[in-house]
Amino acid sequence: MTQQNLEAPLQPRLYRLYSGISELTGHIPDSVILLAARIFPAVVFWQSGRTKVEGLSIKDSTFTLFEQIYALPLVPPHIAAVAATFAEHLMPILLVLGLFTRLSALALLIMTLVIQTFVFPEAWVTHGLWASCFLIVIAKGPGAISLDRLIRLDR
Numbered sequence: 001m002t003q004q005n006l007e008a009p010l011q012p013r014l015y016r017l018y019s020g021i022s023e024l025t026g027h028i029p030d031s032v033i034l035l036a037a038r039i040f041p042a043v044v045f046w047q048s049g050r051t052k053v054e055g056l057s058i059k060d061s062t063f064t065l066f067e068q069i070y071a072l073p074l075v076p077p078h079i080a081a082v083a084a085t086f087a088e089h090l091m092p093i094l095l096v097l098g099l100f101t102r103l104s105a106l107a108l109l110i111m112t113l114v115i116q117t118f119v120f121p122e123a124w125v126t127h128g129l130w131a132s133c134f135l136i137v138i139a140k141g142p143g144a145i146s147l148d149r150l151i152r153l154d155r
Contacts, residue, residue: 034143037133038101042092044130045108049088058085070119087111095137098146101154102138109134 052062058081066072066081075083087107094104109131116127141154148154 029144030140031143031145034137034140035098035145037136038095038098038105038142038146041108041130041133042095045088045111046092049085049092052081052085052088058082072114072118084111098142098148099153101142101146101148105134105137109138 052058052065062085063078063081066077066084070080070084071077072080088111091104091108091111094100095108112127112130112134116124120127142148146154
């Protein structure tokens with residue numbers, strides 16, 4: 001048997017399999033995809049924000065972290081610690097609710113780019129995954145399962 005004879009029966013089966021997968025996944029509503037793109041990175045940022053506080057106060061260790069490990073150029077560590085902690089709490093809530101969604105996704109995308117550039121450049125795969133979710137939300141909007149859609153901020 002030649003190589004061509006071996007591949008011939010396989011091609012129609014692979015095509016049918018691929019077509020079946022494409023058909024099945026083609027029925028996933030955009031609103032579900034956009035909801036996932038909002039929720040999963042929001043949880044990551046929320047959890048990070050929770051590690052920086054105790055009750056309603058920012059931990060001393062958070063300020064130390066921003067002085068020694070997360071040191072950013074041009075931004076004093078105290079201001080960066082407060083701003084990051086605030087953003088890691090507010091923006092995920094807004095994303096999950098789908099309120100001011102594109103703005104929230106943009107804010108977290110900028111934060112991701114800062115983290116990638118100045119703090120953990122070796123974590124580009126993780127940051128790329130977050131950025132992909134944020135870019136999808138920025139480009140496509142929050143989807144039907146959102147307060148933005150309910151109150152007609154995003155049609």
